[in-house]
Amino acid sequence: MQTTLRGVGVSHGVAIGEVRHMGTAVLEPPAKQIPTEDAGREQGRARQAVEAVAADLIARGNLAGGEAQGVLEAQAMMAQDPELMSDVEQRIAAGSTAERAVYDAFASYRTLLAGAGEYLAGRVADLDDVRNRIVARLLGVPMPGVPDSDEPYVLVARDLAPADTALLDPTLVLGFVTEEGGPTSHSAILARQLGVAAVVALPGAGDLAEGTTIAVDGSTGEVFIEPSAEKRAELAKEAEEQRAALASSSGPGATSDGHKVPLLANVGGPADVPAAVEAGAEGVGLFRTEFLFLDDSERAPSEEKQVAVYRQVLEAFPEGRVVVRVLDAGADKPLDFLTPADEPNPALGVRGLRSLLDHPDVLRTQLTALSKAAEGLPVYLEVMAPMVADRIDAKAFADACREAGLNAKFGAMVEIPSAALRARSILQEVEFLSLGTNDLAQYTFAADRQVGAVSRWQDPWQPALLDLVAMAAESAAAEGKSCGVCGEAAADPLLACVLTGLGVTSLSMGAASIPYVRATLAKYSLAQCERAAAAARAADTAEQARAAAQGVLSGE
Ligand SMILES: C=C(OP(=O)(O)O)C(=O)O
Numbered sequence: 413m414q415t416t417l418r419g420v421g422v423s424h425g426v427a428i429g430e431v432r433h434m435g436t437a438v439l440e441p442p443a444k445q446i447p448t449e450d451a452g453r454e455q456g457r458a459r460q461a462v463e464a465v466a467a468d469l470i471a472r473g474n475l476a477g478g479e480a481q482g483v484l485e486a487q488a489m490m491a492q493d494p495e496l497m498s499d500v501e502q503r504i505a506a507g508s509t510a511e512r513a514v515y516d517a518f519a520s521y522r523t524l525l526a527g528a529g530e531y532l533a534g535r536v537a538d539l540d541d542v543r544n545r546i547v548a549r550l551l552g553v554p555m556p557g558v559p560d561s562d563e564p565y566v567l568v569a570r571d572l573a574p575a576d577t578a579l580l581d582p583t584l585v586l587g588f589v590t591e592e593g594g595p596t597s598h599s600a601i602l603a604r605q606l607g608v609a610a611v612v613a614l615p616g617a618g619d620l621a622e623g624t625t626i627a628v629d630g631s632t633g634e635v636f637i638e639p640s641a642e643k644r645a646e647l648a649k650e651a652e653e654q655r656a657a658l659a660s661s662s663g664p665g666a667t668s669d670g671h672k673v674p675l676l677a678n679v680g681g682p683a684d685v686p687a688a689v690e691a692g693a694e695g696v697g698l699f700r701t702e703f704l705f706l707d708d709s710e711r712a713p714s715e716e717k718q719v720a721v722y723r724q725v726l727e728a729f730p731e732g733r734v735v736v737r738v739l740d741a742g743a744d745k746p747l748d749f750l751t752p753a754d755e756p757n758p759a760l761g762v763r764g765l766r767s768l769l770d771h772p773d774v775l776r777t778q779l780t781a782l783s784k785a786a787e788g789l790p791v792y793l794e795v796m797a798p799m800v801a802d803r804i805d806a807k808a809f810a811d812a813c814r815e816a817g818l819n820a821k822f823g824a825m826v827e828i829p830s831a832a833l834r835a836r837s838i839l840q841e842v843e844f845l846s847l848g849t850n851d852l853a854q855y856t857f858a859a860d861r862q863v864g865a866v867s868r869w870q871d872p873w874q875p876a877l878l879d880l881v882a883m884a885a886e887s888a889a890a891e892g893k894s895c896g897v898c899g900e901a902a903a904d905p906l907l908a909c910v911l912t913g914l915g916v917t918s919l920s921m922g923a924a925s926i927p928y929v930r931a932t933l934a935k936y937s938l939a940q941c942e943r944a945a946a947a948a949r950a951a952d953t954a955e956q957a958r959a960a961a962q963g964v965l966s967g968e
């Protein structure tokens with residue numbers, strides 16, 4: 413019998429192999445009291461374990477190199493965090509054993525991190541891994557980690573920690589499946605880096621029996637348990653076709669009849685640039701500058717620091733287009749110095765452009781830094797504001813750009829339904845639109861992006877979302893201006909064709925998705941994309957829209 417589970421596909425490709433579970437058992441040391449005179453010795457043991465684990469993480473980082481090294485070094489810093497250490501020592505002074513004190517101190521820090529917005533919540537798996545390592549060391553038991561196997565396997569875990577994934581042997585690990593995590597989790601990032609198929613947020617992943625054969629489709633998010641011979645052959649054929657198409661796809665994005673759709677990369681900073689260049693990105697369609705601000709929640713980075721970081725990204729795309737989004741703080745990315753602490757519903761509160769208009773100095777510094785960073789470079793700089801609701805917002809942003817003397821195009825993100833409905837009015841103030849389909853879905857369906865229970869409305873195939881995309885794209889065309897997509901919708905190769913058919917003029921996505929989108933787009937003409945778009949919009953549900961577009965494009 414074949415059963416299919418569905419999660420979120422985050423790294424393309426197909427993996428067929430036996431399940432091996434990650435050894436991630438949470439080690440919970442017993443809570444017992446120690447005599448006061450033992451406290452000093454226990455504190456010494458805790459410090460020694462922390463130092464040893466940090467040294468081990470750094471050594472693993474040196475071995476792994478690349479992006480993984482940075483992640484492991486960040487974990488070593490977490491282990492040595494002075495506040496965390498002082499919490500551990502206080503708990504020991506109050507009678508805890510070293511291992512229990514570490515366990516409890518990390519638990520309280522974990523709660524803080526989990527509630528601190530999407531980006532920081534994504535680091536919880538890293539923190540848990542550091543805790544497991546220190547506790548295992550103190551208890552004298554083996555470190556949690558990658559299973560021992562000489563045969564290739566599909567790695568299954570609750571979530572993967574970078575310390576383990578960094579040392580995975582890609583010739584042995586065919587793919588990843590995790591029960592938790594999302595597209596921004598380390599499991600997803602590292603799977604893409606290793607080039608193996610991955611599905612995250614798969615309910616029931618933990619129950620897959622060791623040794624069961626599964627087939628993982630990293631594009632659709634499907635996991636087939638004990639797939640039949642036919643299914644395996646079908647998936648293997650699809651994977652082979654995909655590999656061939658990818659290998660032969662290069663150059664600028666275009667439909668089969670030459671309608672150009674620039675394929676751009678979403679980046680969070682200079683570290684993401686090499687992958688974007690390697691994937692053949694024609695520029696950057698979304699530079700999420702808030703990552704630069706997340707390092708310090710108390711104050712904005714200095715103008716000099718901003719200039720240096722922006723320049724590194726701008727330099728990487730000579731003659732290319734780089735679209736920088738000004739700081740998008742609030743809701744899932746709160747910053748103490750900008751975000752009101754007492755909002756009952758932060759997603760509907762002072763976030764994005766609203767925060768910046770309340771703190772014009774922060775906006776001014778950012779725009780000045782961008783202006784300086786671009787000086788003398790042949791790059792086409794475009795700057796856009798998140799969370800623009802109406803023409804008043806668009807004008808306020810354009811005025812701020814002009815006042816800062818910015819020599820760039822000014823644009824507005826379409827993330828709020830009002831901006832799509834009144835796109836023509838907004839376009840009287842700015843020169844381009846960029847659809848943030850992640851937030852546009854959140855606000856169209858009144859479904860918080862961070863709440864798993866309402867995640868079905870985050871599906872970008874929802875016909876209502878497609879209607880809003882069409883509305884924005886048609887308005888831009890009527891005004892002779894461009895309208896790109898930089899939300900996750902652009903990374904789905906089939907949906908990318910539909911978006912093109914709706915009139916979108918560029919697509920921006922995580923670098924790893926670019927070859928897939930390029931290869932798929934090149935298979936269909938603009939007229940086919942338009943027919944697929946019309947069929948998708950005529951559907952009533954996301955599933956029907958996907959099937960209808962697929963039907964049109966496969967010539968059914
Ligand atoms: C691109 C978007 O912005 P972010 O995901 O950073 O909110 C979006 O909302 O689609």
Ligand SMILES: [Mg+2]
Binds near residue numbers: 848
């Ligand atoms: Mg957004």
